Amino acid sequence: MDQSRQDPAPDPAVKRLSLYLRQLESLHRRDVKTVSSRQLGESLRFTDAQVRKDLAYFGQFGHPGIGYTVVELIAQVRHILGTDKVWNVVLIGAGNLGRALAAYKGFTAKGFCLVAVFDNDVSKVGRKVGSFAVQPLAELEATVRKHAVRMAMMAVPADNAQDVADQLVTAGVRGLLNFAPVSISVPADVAVNAVDLAVQLEQLLFQVNTSAASKKSPG
């Protein structure tokens, strides 16, 4: 299906790929035509060797003596990540965070398309979130099938998270972006990516207090 597979492609490299893409898109908006591995890495605080090796896992995209041409590399990275196509997603949870996610422009800019919003709270069902009427979870499976949804964002209370995850898996969703502050269990063929806002702040606090600062998590 894809071109030049070699090694299994290390997981940390994939995480950085998204950040490279973000930089590249920024360069493109500023009409920059080519970029070197050093330039691409510097604002992210990655070494040039790191950038080259990461990209080389997926193919040979550079031009010796020149660097990488921005539009070309953008296309390649999008293809690798899969964002050269549009993917439908659903959102579970119409609380404060859920509504913010529904309104977030960044998702559509990356090619994701929200197709429905769900919540089991009867006081929320039927209310509008953006252009969507909140649906009960009973309608999840039908919507997932109809729109070929493979990913869901979960912005639900901790107590409901496992239950909601189970329903999503049953409905056929293959990837969960979990904002609830609990770890959830899913079958091995389902992917989970967790974003715990309080944990992020907690980790920042540790960095601040040890004042080692200016280390990991660039962005």
Next chain:
Amino acid sequence: MDQSRQDPAPDPAVKRLSLYLRQLESLHRRDVKTVSSRQLGESLRFTDAQVRKDLAYFGQFGHPGIGYTVVELIAQVRHILGTDKVWNVVLIGAGNLGRALAAYKGFTAKGFCLVAVFDNDVSKVGRKVGSFAVQPLAELEATVRKHAVRMAMMAVPADNAQDVADQLVTAGVRGLLNFAPVSISVPADVAVNAVDLAVQLEQLLFQVNTSAASKKSPG
């Protein structure tokens, strides 16, 4: 200042510490008294050795033959992370995401205290976000000083992020939790932790498409 420092404490271990704490608090709510390294790690998909080594970086908290006593370990981990004290934070950005963050209960549950909300958009200044009237950034420095604020959450547009970061640093803030989809530059003694929602979804997509699934980022 703190008890048993040995090695510089590996960064990945610190990231997991927050997750251990989350599990421990959950166990405590269920009245569980003691927990083994195996039990503590299993729902997070960490090995028992990993858990023991991580905790051992900070001291000797366990009881051979028994495990760790939950309340004891909670206190220790909170002390290590610094969440045994209350920390004041400010929020910049009163858009959709900002308002969701302001309302998020998870922060106060961890001991963080939001003390002010800022935005430079004149249409937002003065409006209420929760119990806070949105202030202009001109008032940032005074508020930071008054409440001894060391950390800020940035939920601002990408174009303003660097400018806002600069102002926060000038005002004396030492840690930034950045939700804007750009990398920002700060002095070496300031910590940045970035949360890019679109990047999270992008990385989930890759996992789903390679269907290797069920790997990293537990939670």
Next chain:
DNA sequence: GGATGTGAATGCATTCACAGCA
């Protein structure tokens, strides 16, 4: 000269395996 791609070397994190204690 300037830049990529990549084997080799380094460094770091995880896992193993076991001594020691309850």
Next chain:
DNA sequence: TGCTGTGAATGCATTCACATCC
């Protein structure tokens, strides 16, 4: 027996350094 704490061994990611090409 059950479990921790920890040196030693393993495995993996990053960095180095250089052959190669524009």
